[in-house]
Amino acid sequence: MIIENISALIGNTPLLKIPEAVHQIPNLDLYCKLEMMNAFGSIKDRIGLNLLNSNIADCKKNGKTVLEASSGNTAKALAILSSINGLNFKTVSNRIKSHEMKELLLLLNAEIEELPGFSECPDPNNPDDYMNVAKSMSERNPDTYFYTDQYFNEKNPEAHEKTAEEIINDLEKVDFFFSILGTAGSSTGTGRVLKSKIKSKIIGVLTDRGSYVPGARTLDEMWEVGFFERNFYDEILAGSTNQAIEGMLTLIRKVGLLCGPTSGLSYQLLLDFFTKNPPKEKTTAVFVACDRVELYLSYIEKHAPSLIGKHTLGIELLKVSNEEIDASKEITATELKESINDVMIIDVRSNEAYEMFHLPNSINLPTAEHEDFFGKNIPFAKNRKIVVACSKGKTSKKLTAFLTKNGFDAASLSGGVFSWNKV
């Protein structure tokens, strides 16, 4: 088979039948749409191509940089497509959690603007949010950037309509289509064709609160952006990090499908769904293998380290004694106000709490992320005073003690962030 352009390998992905011996649900014909077999290894290759294709000539002519707000597969697809078309690509995102992905993007010559937030989910109401930063960047510099806007560009779901056509061509009927909800572009595009043409039921797959599966959102996050409309889905399922890994492992080890955790989550929740609702007659269901596992080895290392022969992350660095915590310095809100321009403020509360209220000029470094963040080094300048803040001034003392122990001039904000408003 000879092809002229790598883009020709985007789309027309095969369906893999999952043996009943593996899924063990009687009366279920289960197929996996192998979107991981797209040219660059993910379902997002389709939208990358659709978002960019008709604008390549304009970008080339006017020397525009392709711009997107993404820390994952969309950025990867756009980076490659930009590169092979002689265009520059820039992505704006919160901290990229997968170092494999970050390194790959750098390898692809992408320019990365990483903001201090941790959430993968954009917040349209927050002007400092990565999506809004990207959007305003493109609006302020319309001659410099072409913003592909995966969260609101109709070309995103449109790209997946073809996915549905492919499925319909391969299968006579699809009773259930299970789709991960991220931007909701793929479920919307594929789902609306499947619904209208062969009356498939569309099941959305989310992560439950407190879990993290790259590319999938929680229900809370779904309201904020994208193409999500609750009523479009016949049912919404939510699952955990562990379920994602368990499903992924089954697919890898029993089916030979080298897919990532979102695919695993879809598969595992699909099994739960049919275990609770056993098909009484022959039923056909399709789920999607969105991407490949190789990009998630650090994710696996974090959440199931024993699977890859690793043990718990090195947190020795963060160990401080109670005496060191008690001895750590404190600063009052009044004192902080006077020196606000001379210090770096680290807010250790969760991303959600930080987004609701934070001190001016503070950065968010949630406690849960400290292991990762400080795993190798402390990337702060030693000549700048650091103030650590939490809600009440207790949790912040631990990081303060750790930083002090490592030679930084650090203090904990006594009374916490809300003391700021009392002075």
Add this chain to the structure above:
Amino acid sequence: MIKIPAKKNEIIEAAIEHITSLEDEMFSSGPVQFYFPQVFSSNAKKLREGLEGLDFETRIYYANKANKSEVFVKAAHKTGICIDVASPNELNNAIKHGFDGQRIECTGVKNTMFIKKCIAHNCLIILDSLDEFQQVKKSIVGEQKPRIAFRINDPFCDEGLYKKVSRFGIAKKDYLALVKYEDLNAFCVEGLHFHNDDYSIENKSNMMSEMLLLYKPLFKKGIFPKILNIGGGYRFSFVNPDHKEALTSDLEQIDFDDVAYANTIFGFSKGRNGKINKNLITSAFFPPDAIAFLNKVLGDSNPKNNIIEELGLAVCIEPGNALLELCGILAIRVIATKQLFDGKCGVVVDGNIYNLAANMKSRTTDPILISRGSTNSNTPYEAYIFGNLCREDDILLDRKVCFDKKPEIGDLLVFINTAAYAGSFEDSNPILQPTNKNYVYTHINNQSTLVTEEEFIKTQA
């Protein structure tokens, strides 16, 4: 035959013993309710201590509407918890018994007079509607700055997974518009409130998480809320825990036609197979108690709960039932027994569904028979319990109860756990049947005292 023996405590045992020695005369004017304020205080203390391990402050508001007796208002004040009032008279009682406005929240339907009084006493007003918000605004006099919280009635309806219809509260979209467009500087906005009678731990946790998202516009507006009120609706088991296995087994094998007066009992309908669902039995008769439930809902298992502490919020709860567990019993005189056309039997008592509250039927345990007659029969007697109203629906217990002997005229039936929404909750005198006095029973260091409710209040003043 189904037996549902009541859960009891030492005070109830002592009170029943005490009742056996009381004169017949005391019960001749209708059912007598006995209250145990010392149990209330103990419940409040246990609940407060049971929530101490949480990462954030919790505040307990006694939902006064569950029982109209001032006895418990006084007890609530003494234990240091807060109070949730839902009428002007409840507010008057709370103030009369020593609560200051900081410890009072006003919920439910409010007329202008109620609102003005709430503002004047600096109580927290849980706003039920946009109209009420405007009414509160209009009622401000001078420098008054009303303390308000928004009751949200559909954080889970519009878009969420959890649907619940309620006539109370403000639609989420209206709340968001109000916060966006209204000048809230005239108010002290303390936070948000929701209530939902969903007894699933998971659902309640998820509702809380959804509620937390609604704080964002407040913070954006520079308002620093202090509370998240998650309402009431905390349950407990009415049944003697030792009887759990036997009851579960009996209910699984129940012969409805033999046991039920009509087609439905215990709040459950007969299934096609003539049985009722085992899960329903467990959840209805043996729910997790308030402390266990709240610790699961508010504890570490829901990672979103960290945000409560991180936002500096206190969680408020409004238990009525849970604080009134084992705080009351109701004694009713037997006035007749009778056999029905189909051979089934009934015990007729000198009280009615309004004395026991019709909505309590589904959780009424077997009454205890205090025999005052002279017959020494030991033949078990199975019967329904009928009330004294000349109405078909006046049936206090629509499942057969098995008595060790046939009740006689003048005997007493004692119903347990009648303090919350039950005994005297709906008291009235339909068809001019009389109502009786309520009594307060205390039992401390083996010393029993029994006084009328009014006398007790006077001594506590």
